[in-house]
Amino acid sequence: MPMTVPDPGACCFCSYLDGTSPYTILERNELTAVLVTFEQRGQGHVLVIPIAHRETILDLTPEESLEIMDTTVRMSRAIASAFDPEGIAVWQNNGVAARQTVPHFHMHVTGTVPGGSTIRGRRPRLPLHATDAIAARLAPHLMEPAAVR
Secondary structure, eight states, rough: OOOOOSOOSHHHHHHHHHTOOOEEEEESSEEEEEEESSOOOOEEEEEEEEEEEOOOOOOOOOOHHHHHHHHHHHHHHHHHHHOOOOOOEEOOOOOOGGGSSSSSEEEEEEEEEEEESSSSSSSOOOOOOHHHHHHHHHGGGGGOOOOOO
16 A cells, blocks of 8 residues: 655745744754754754655655765754753654644654653644744754765
């Protein structure tokens, strides 16, 4: 049975990347971008995404896969340094059956909340100035990407 993805109509992540819709972009290179999500589920919650529209993990190129993992590790370190959480949560969903809600691959990276875990369910949508403040808190803790492979 083929994997069903959310409605592949206009992709909100692509509109953030092309500047059509405002969003806090913490970091961007030719392959990936890091978005500070409006729906914070932990401390310093970011999304690591490919620049090219890729619906699921199965659609990533080998180069994108390497860059996404490197960026995920670097964001984990930045979150740990900036927020000093008890833990770091990393997750990713593929297909409607796995609770994917946006039809563009994205890796969630966040520090756990005090007491552990992350916040599930509906979250209030933060204003842009609040996600910009999270980016400003993370920025001094960013490490350089891994050496060219």
